[in-house]
Amino acid sequence: MRFRGKSIRRKIVVLLLVPLVSLVSIWGFATYITTREAAELLDASDTLDKVGYPAEDTAQAIQNERRQILVYLADPRRSDALTRLHKQQRETDSTVSKIRSNAADSGVRSGLSHTSLARLDDLVDGLDGLHKVRSKVEDNTLTRGGAFQAYNELIDPCYTFLTSLGGLNDPELEKQSRALVGLTRAREYLAREDALMSAALAAGHMTKGDRRAFSDRVAERNLAYETNLQSLPAEERERFDKYWNGTDGRTLRSYEDAIIGAGARGATGIVDSERWEAAASTVLTDLERLGYEAGERYKQRMEPAATKVLVQAGAAGVLGFIAVLASLVISFRVGRELVRDLSTLRKQANESAGVRLPSVMRRLAAGEQIDVETEAPRLDYPPDETGQVGQALNTLQRAAVEAAVKQADMRQGVSEVFVNLARRNQVLLHRQLTLLDTMERRTEDADELADLFRLDHLTTRMRRHAEGLVILSGAAPSRQWRKPVQLMDVVRAAVAEVEDYERIEVRRLPRLAVDGSAVADLTHLIAELLENATVFSPPHTAVQVLGERVANGFTLEIHDRGLGMAADALLDANLRLAETPEFELSDTDRLGLFVVSRLAQRQGVRVSLQPSPYGGTTAVVLIPGAVLTETPARDDEREQRGTVESGAGQEPLSKRRDALTKARVPSLESSTARRVLDALDGPVELEAPLGELDGPDSGGRLFRNRKGRSTAPAPGPGSGSGPAPEQHQLADDETDPSLPSAGPGEKGSGEKAPGGKGAGERSPGSPGSP
Known part of the structure; x- marks a missing residue:
């Protein structure tokens, strides 16, 4: 962009407008970021209600169906196994349809980040494979281990999606969100234990692979609780610790320790299916309740944080707006004063160059007497740079007038000398x-x-x-x-x-x-x-x-x-x-x-x-x-x-x-x-x-x-x-003989006569110059 030839007013406006636009842009961006953070915190509760809890419910429904599938595959001749399986499948279909409906909601999708939205789509797309697994089970083409792995792959996207919902800008809330998701995944490890042990009890024996998988799930669950409980508030840790140290928690843990210590052959003799199902289902239900209550308390903790962020965003927006207004007012006043000073300086310079000096030169050429103080008075300027330029112009004007007066005096003196000599x-x-x-x-x-x-x-x-x-x-x-x-x-x-x-x-x-x-x-x-x-x-x-x-x-x-x-x-x-x-010496x-x-x-x-x-x-x-x-x-x-x-x-x-x-x-x-x-x-x-x-x-x-x-x-x-x-x-x-003869021609006129001075080409020189 070129500004050569533009007015000084336009240049000053551009000079002041560029930082103002930049400041307004930065202020708007900061306000948008802060407001979006507050909006995300406020929308997090609604997001949990519409897709967070349904995703967790879907995971739990698939967990129950997985348990029933493994029990059915372990003992297909059991009379109530198929009935309970079909009932659980209907419950699973109900939760899956709910998550599908909420995932298609545009309001829900607009409130999710790109990562969360992509993982939600992966979750919904993965649920399409549920019918294929069921078909293979009914056709007896899927083993118990294969069914266990297939249902695990259907459940894992649910927890991956729940982990992405914790992408908040508040570090403490972000850590608590991840911890809650980790506790939910620990419950999944317990559900896997239950599915493996229930299938082993239904079959009457436990293979070495099932025992090793059971032992790994117990270790993963314990590690998950120890790791994630440290990120929760103290009251939350106390609730979970109190439960695991309670009767139900100790009973389940004693069964787990006994099964792991008995080996593969004696694992099924430690506990029967009724006691294991009672103990496992009780703990799973209690952990679900504790997780839900922890999630509700987490949402309550989000509201003050969101309000705080909103207050900060409002304060930042108001302060930024005040700063923009102040910058605009100050820039306008400074620019106006600068333009006014430059316009005054330009007006004085134009008046000096176009009016005063030519007038002085004309009056001097006419022989008038000029007073320098009157024609070029000393002007007062502020001590800033513009004032220094004005002072320099005033000094230059006075010097020009003084030089013109001196030159006129000199020319007058020279003219008087010429007149005297003549x-x-x-x-x-x-x-x-x-x-x-x-x-x-x-x-x-x-x-x-x-x-x-x-x-x-x-x-x-x-x-x-x-x-x-x-x-x-x-x-x-x-x-x-x-x-x-x-x-x-x-x-x-x-x-x-x-x-x-x-x-x-x-x-x-x-x-x-x-x-x-x-x-x-x-x-x-x-x-x-x-x-x-x-x-x-x-x-x-x-x-x-x-x-x-x-x-x-x-x-x-x-x-x-x-x-x-x-x-x-x-x-x-x-x-x-x-x-x-005017006669000049160069025109001789x-x-x-x-x-x-x-x-x-x-x-x-x-x-x-x-x-x-x-x-x-x-x-x-x-x-x-x-x-x-x-x-x-x-x-x-x-x-x-x-x-x-x-x-x-x-x-x-x-x-x-x-x-x-x-x-x-x-x-x-x-x-x-x-x-x-x-x-x-x-x-x-x-x-x-x-x-x-x-x-x-x-x-x-x-x-x-x-x-x-x-x-x-x-x-x-x-x-x-x-x-x-x-x-x-x-x-x-x-007639005084000492006076000069008056007329320029005291002679008569002669007629043309031959001879005389030689002639040359005419030039624009003076005719008859002395």
Whole structure:
């Protein structure tokens, strides 16, 4: 029997039920044995009346018939011999029919043991041979010795059966029962003496064989009385001793001694047939009476013993029943307490593992402060084994909560270190961008201006990577805009933060504006996706950006022509983008996914990856309508701003473009520079946020103002064409030069240009990871 997987309640019930069932079985068996013993003692009297005494009567009747048969065979001419024989045979038949009837009684048979029942059947079956013996006698085919032996064989089963009736469990009564049967068998030995002597007297002589048999029977009778009388109570012994020492007993014994001493020839002259028959029949009758009286007194002695056994059986049964009830109650209480303790322990363990610890982990992940004593209080348990297990679980729970709190504190500290380092890098990068802006305005050489623009572009990417560290640390970016910004300008700013911006083709987008609070996050998100598209696609292919309105906002699709992603990798990446899991240090190759997921969650943007129709991967960005606003058409205004006026004496944009085009920059061919400047042609009206670095409206603009002489070169691939006129109304002292440049993309968007960084197969790694 296997109990693996079963409930603890069922196991405890089985554990307690097995000894209880065993105890009840033993109690029932003991009660049955004791009750059966008492019942046997009580039924012994009825058994003696129905089969015991009838068996003895049958033996005595056959004894009398045996005597008459031997007398008849000794002297067939005797006138009354045959008459007396037939009379005795009728008496024998009457007793035999009685024993047969009682032996067939089912009630009598059910009260007998197997041994007694078998011997009773042997007795009844043996009586069937009585008629055969009689027939042989009547046909004179049976001698006197043969008849004597045949009747002895009919009588012996009676005493064998009477001996089996003494199989009682009381040792004293058992011994007395056997002694009484032995006295009855001693009477049989006397009856055999009488039969032999009566036949000898009828024949007028005794053979040597008859004398030897007579002597043996006398010795057997004396031995039987001496042996069995010792097992009877003293009063019983006194009765038998008194009788044998009386007149009748002494007379018979004197005849026996004289016959044995006279020899075979003189035995018949010691006593005549009348005196012998009188003496022998008197003793036999008296011994029968003494045996019957002893049997009755034996039955009277059995009743108190049976009552005592019944009392003992009742007491044992009651005490056993009380013990069973007590065991049942104690087992039930102990099992219930054990199940209750284990159930409480299980409930506490499940609550700790399924409710408290996950709640603590969620609250710690949310940045809440956790009190260990409140979340994992010290519980009191009893000093038993169950209590020790509960105490161990409580200690384990406290250790887990303390470890989680320490880990959260450590992660918070690490995040603060990252934020601090990123903020410092942002300050330095802002100062570097300011310095580059000054150098760009001061230089007159077209080659140097192109290098400065390239350096400016790299610095802008470094600022995005530093901002990614801030996002990984759980903090919000410091750049903020107060006013909505055109969606097209946001996309251009994101393009400007990508290394291979020349490969990106941006289709015309509807005139929609993005709320200022979402500009920085959306720009960073799009830049990460664009960089991932350029890195994991061949360098000679283009990355297309297009979008359209949908029911719930605006979708922006980014198509690349790379090798695509496997189905399981694509599913894993989409799950990470949708679930925004907690950042783990083991996911260093997936930083971009985490940054995109965190930014999308903050602004309610939905990002998903799917196979591209070009064989690569398409990133679909669903921008909710809550962060978008409609803007009026400004085509005329854009045409009027074909030339940027940043101050008195600035040169037209066409001259600055020509200066950059004529310069022979090794890294940028003329066609590439021309495409970039064409993309930057036109006004860029992204307003920079104001305020401190860590405030919600930190200073800087998405596209920085270019202040300088009118002869300054035109902006390169990483710069916008210039701020809107209203932006130049800000005084020079309104922006702290020490603060970082705000927008992630102060550059315009370049059209597709050949060349760029080599591409490899796309992996689920982070897009544009630092």
